[in-house]
Amino acid sequence: MKKILYIAIVMLISMANVQAQKTMKENAPYPKFDREAHRGGRGLMPENTIPGMKNTIDLGLETLEMDLHISADNKVFVSHDEYVNYLFSLTPDGKEIPKEDAKKYVLYKMPYAEIAKFDVGSKPYSKFPDQKKMKVSMPLLSDLIDEVQAYLKSTGKPQVFYNIETKSSAAGDGEVNPDPETFVKLMMNVLMEKKILPYVVIQSFDKRTIQIIHNKYPNVRTSWLVDNKKTTAENLADLGYTPFIYSPNFKMVTADVVKECHDKGIKVLPWTPNTKEDIDNLKAMGVDGVISDYPNLLK
DSSP states (O other): OHHHHHHHHHHHHHHHHHHHHHHHOSOOOOOSSEEEEGGGTTTTSOTTSHHHHHHHHHTTOSEEEEEEEEOTTOOEEEOSSSBOOTTTOBOTTSOBOOGGGTTTSBGGGSOHHHHTTSBSSSSOOTTSTTOOOOOOOOOBHHHHHHHHHHHHHHHTOOOOEEEEEEOOOTTTBTTTBOOHHHHHHHHHHHHHHHTOGGGEEEEESOHHHHHHHHHHOTTSEEEEEEOSSSOHHHHHHHHOSOOSEEEEBGGGOOHHHHHHHHHTTOEEOOBOOOSHHHHHHHHHHTOSEEEESOGGGGO
């Protein structure tokens, strides 16, 4: 009986893995030069919002770049910060958040229904004075995908890629983010349900999440985000496998870094050059794309 039960469990796991692979399908050809609007182009639009993503599409860029967090009720939603950001957010009743309350609203400790009540687009944001203002909330990843795919269909625009960052860290486990296994499972459930994995890259500073992706979902492309004093070789050794993309702070990029990555078959996608001069310099070095807060500079 135990042997029969063991065989049945193994068969079920195998069938689940086969189904997951079918859901992922073959990856779509990656853009020759990938232009990405950082957080939906926060230099122009409220960051990590559906209007920002639609604006990126209207500008003709290839990829939507965004960040993910998990709510207290395990909803996967789009936001960069661990807290409701007082610099550009308003409370549900339209009031500003005092600086002393900067860490009051921990997103991971709040159900999504409460998170969705905060306005992250109406308050002027001094860091990005040209940002268009509008009342808008932090969206669920599933809603963002639905809206984007419907917008592409209605406008006849070409399919875009999704560069999705897992916002987590070992220090934040259980406090501002779930453990990496849980994070990846919740995210992948959404992405597989929406059937967009051929157009997805998962990026992170938290190597644990993309290591899980690499091991459990080897067909899914990953990007290693870095911002440190280490060499490219040291960073890649730290990751422990060869990612699809190496994504450093743009100030870390040199022609030698690009060549070193290209020799290993790795694409280089720096973030966040925000001037035409910096973008042109990176192009001259041979990078494979650019992530910028100002997508209009990439047109």
